[in-house]
Amino acid sequence: MQYTIPFLAILLLCAAIGFAGCTGTTSTPAQPATAGAPAASQAGAAPATNNLVVSPTSVVPDNNQVSVIVQEKVYDATIPVVFDGGKGQYLVKSARVVLYTSDGRVITEKLGINKGDTVTLPGTKQTDRVVAYVSESNGQEYKVTDVLSEYRTR
Numbered sequence: 001m002q003y004t005i006p007f008l009a010i011l012l013l014c015a016a017i018g019f020a021g022c023t024g025t026t027s028t029p030a031q032p033a034t035a036g037a038p039a040a041s042q043a044g045a046a047p048a049t050n051n052l053v054v055s056p057t058s059v060v061p062d063n064n065q066v067s068v069i070v071q072e073k074v075y076d077a078t079i080p081v082v083f084d085g086g087k088g089q090y091l092v093k094s095a096r097v098v099l100y101t102s103d104g105r106v107i108t109e110k111l112g113i114n115k116g117d118t119v120t121l122p123g124t125k126q127t128d129r130v131v132a133y134v135s136e137s138n139g140q141e142y143k144v145t146d147v148l149s150e151y152r153t154r
Contacts, residue, residue: 051100052129058142064088068095068111068132068145072152079123079130079149085115091136098133102126125151 060066066086073079081097095111099121109119111132121130132145 051104051106052102052127052148054129054146054148057144057146060088060142060144062087064091064136064140064142066092066134066144068097068134070130070132070145070147070149073123073128073149075152077123077125077151079121079128081111081119081121081130081132083111083113083115083117088136089113089115091138093135093137095132095134097121098131099123100129100131102128123149123151127151 064087066088067084069082069084071080071082079099083095092113095113097109097111097119099105099107099109101107101124103124103126107121109121111117111119113134128149130145130147130149131143133141133143135141
């Protein structure tokens, strides 16, 4: 009988915490990816506060997989981006690469859809973000690459 009261008090305290919602974690809602990103360069755009934050890429069905490789930044701060093909290469209708520079510029360039096609982006001597999208013949657009490109010092 003497253990019943402390046990009930602990049980009541746990129930109150559970009902109050204090056991869950809060999360910030994800920003939806926009399919209609600008097709031209936006030089002089106001710097976004979170444009250098990498986000998850799209889940692409296995048979539609393609690869876009962001190569190491060159000494002049240019960033080579290569379309590497893949199982779903025959489905790709177009590809584009968006560069978010550390100084706030947003640059969009078209990328060829044949294996080995390359576009060179004008980065900065700081950390930049490169995002690659492919549009397939079924109308779907997938974000296949989202990486930070750091300037190498040596």
